[in-house]
Amino acid sequence: MIEQYIAKSIACACGKTHRSRVETIEIKPNVIEHELIDFLKSKAYKKLTVVCDKNTYRVAADRVCATLEQSQIPFKLHMYQEDSVLPNEHFIGNLAMGMALDSDLILAVGSGTINDICRYVSAVAGKPYCIVGTAPSMDGYISGGSALIYNNLKLTFETHTPTAVFLDPQILSHAPKDMIAAGVGDLLGKINCLTDWRLSQIVNGEWHCDFISDIVDAAIQKVVTGSDQIAAGQDEAIADLVEALLLSGVCMDFAGNSRPASGCEHHMSHFWEMRYLLEGREAVFHGTKVGIGTVIALRAYEYIASLTPNFDRIKALPHKPFDEWEQDVRGAFLGASDEIVDLERKSGKNSPEKLAARLASTEANWQQIKALAEQTVKSELVYGILKQLDAPTKPGEIGVEKEMARQAILYAKEIRDRYTVLQLLWDLGELERFADQIITDYYA
Ligand SMILES: [Zn+2]
Numbered sequence: 001m002i003e004q005y006i007a008k009s010i011a012c013a014c015g016k017t018h019r020s021r022v023e024t025i026e027i028k029p030n031v032i033e034h035e036l037i038d039f040l041k042s043k044a045y046k047k048l049t050v051v052c053d054k055n056t057y058r059v060a061a062d063r064v065c066a067t068l069e070q071s072q073i074p075f076k077l078h079m080y081q082e083d084s085v086l087p088n089e090h091f092i093g094n095l096a097m098g099m100a101l102d103s104d105l106i107l108a109v110g111s112g113t114i115n116d117i118c119r120y121v122s123a124v125a126g127k128p129y130c131i132v133g134t135a136p137s138m139d140g141y142i143s144g145g146s147a148l149i150y151n152n153l154k155l156t157f158e159t160h161t162p163t164a165v166f167l168d169p170q171i172l173s174h175a176p177k178d179m180i181a182a183g184v185g186d187l188l189g190k191i192n193c194l195t196d197w198r199l200s201q202i203v204n205g206e207w208h209c210d211f212i213s214d215i216v217d218a219a220i221q222k223v224v225t226g227s228d229q230i231a232a233g234q235d236e237a238i239a240d241l242v243e244a245l246l247l248s249g250v251c252m253d254f255a256g257n258s259r260p261a262s263g264c265e266h267h268m269s270h271f272w273e274m275r276y277l278l279e280g281r282e283a284v285f286h287g288t289k290v291g292i293g294t295v296i297a298l299r300a301y302e303y304i305a306s307l308t309p310n311f312d313r314i315k316a317l318p319h320k321p322f323d324e325w326e327q328d329v330r331g332a333f334l335g336a337s338d339e340i341v342d343l344e345r346k347s348g349k350n351s352p353e354k355l356a357a358r359l360a361s362t363e364a365n366w367q368q369i370k371a372l373a374e375q376t377v378k379s380e381l382v383y384g385i386l387k388q389l390d391a392p393t394k395p396g397e398i399g400v401e402k403e404m405a406r407q408a409i410l411y412a413k414e415i416r417d418r419y420t421v422l423q424l425l426w427d428l429g430e431l432e433r434f435a436d437q438i439i440t441d442y443y444a
């Protein structure tokens, strides 16, 4: 299915020409021994740097090395010896100093972190890179950005996309269960991304592409209907999951930004991630947090569906002055506040003028908004699938305290200038009440 979308230009009815930058994606059993080697030979690479950690060496990189030796393709193995690898200055520097300077390809063997590191180092070194994936845990394999920790802040660096991605369903289905559940969580998040995107089209007239949203929607359906088989660890269902995750990556490339694959569920996940990092706490898988955020986001749409707003009353509500807003934000974002405050200064998304314009449009389009909220997938469905996979469904289950959960609902929308259901609730003066409802329910 995915082959039809890559390595070509698609002239779309939305007015854009869509193009994915990745050349090859192969999801097949024994892909290391066959498709990977055929690809490397066809490209005539002279020397590789193979990057892995102790775990991914055991599950795939040893096979990669053995096959390269057999095929007489020269390589240098760069294996991290630490139990926990982070995408920070230390591990990036370690690869930069350890890679073979004469290598003409970096081959990442791993999932999220190894890829973020290799994507960045290969971009800085001006070398192409390819991936042998080891877990269906997130949607970032073919992303053009690296999520890195720099000065203790998680930042996205624009880098480049991999040339090719190779995935063996038999390896993926043996990934730890919580990593597979995280992949499902990241993918189920797309339900809310598509709804947030449509909502912004209605309220703000934001560009929207049905071709892209249909691809993502079909990927979601496949994972929802195959959730029993995914929970049972069946190779085919796991292959569908990873293909769905890759498709959402292709769709980000098509859109030219992350709109089709990142809505307020991701913003809440980013908020918790940032706070955990600032507080030196152990990281939680990206997709695990996204799954929890998705349940909250879909509950936000259920809340919207239940409203009958009095727009005259809403328009007369007092507007919080910038100084007060800044104080609240600094209380929530702590050491990462400057960026958030700068973003608001630039975007002015909470300014009285922008709010008034959005409210006028919200009022004019209320029936359409309400219908969208009523038609979107119910939070119960996502909750049920996460439960089935023994995945956390509420912030408290990953150690997020009551106040931090409330702050995520109230302030996650400040992380990006991207309209979502949380901004809609804020515009309507309902965000605090919604947060209280969730917190009372979750932390009773
Ligand atoms: Zn389009």
Ligand SMILES: [Zn+2]
Binding pocket: 138, 139, 186, 266, 286, 290
């Ligand atoms: Zn994600």
